[in-house]
Amino acid sequence: xxxxDVFELIRQSAYHYGVPKLAAKMGLAPGTLYNKLNNxxxxxxHKLTLQDFIAILGITGDTAALQGLAxxxxxxxxxxxxxxxxGDDALLDMVNQVYVQGGRAHTVMAEALADGQVSxxxxxxxxxxxxxxxxxxxxxxxxxxxxVVIVHERRSA
Numbered sequence: 602x603x604x605x606d607v608f609e610l611i612r613q614s615a616y617h618y619g620v621p622k623l624a625a626k627m628g629l630a631p632g633t634l635y636n637k638l639n640n641x642x643x644x645x646x647h648k649l650t651l652q653d654f655i656a657i658l659g660i661t662g663d664t665a666a667l668q669g670l671a672x673x674x675x676x677x678x679x680x681x682x683x684x685x686x687x688g689d690d691a692l693l694d695m696v697n698q699v700y701v702q703g704g705r706a707h708t709v710m711a712e713a714l715a716d717g718q719v720s721x722x723x724x725x726x727x728x729x730x731x732x733x734x735x736x737x738x739x740x741x742x743x744x745x746x747x748x749v750v751i752v753h754e755r756r757s758a
Contacts, residue, residue: 607673608640610666611649611657618661627656679736692748695741702734 615623615638624634636647658667664678671678709730713723 607666607669608649610669611654612638612640614661614663614666615657617663618657623657623660626660627653677732677735679732679739692741692744695737695744699734699737699741702730702737706730706734 615634620634620638621631624631627634629637633647637649637653639647654666658664664680668678706727709723709727713719713727719727
């Protein structure tokens, strides 16, 4: 993943959403947003800012560019479930999901290694399963953190 790939991902997100509709929500003229999304070195007047990047992600809901940016630095982005509506009984389901995702990752890896060679497609499938596995672990960790009870100690005088 290269810097230009991240710009291409944000551009694709904007075009898929609809540049005129997106520009209106961002308070920009459509032509200005088209220029900002043009990653050509010759276009020096209008540049995509961090504020633009955040607005595009927030409005479109497409996090591909965020994932690409994180990947540029060997990091990953995982969506987290909304914990407010989740009861304590969901904790067991989340634990089970961690094991299910781990099993899927191992299965894809075993299938990829069956012929002694790993193709790009096999690696991509394995990478996706691993990211989903880690996402399940992160979600479980967050749910468990939300269960922490703050205990106030009373001191006797």
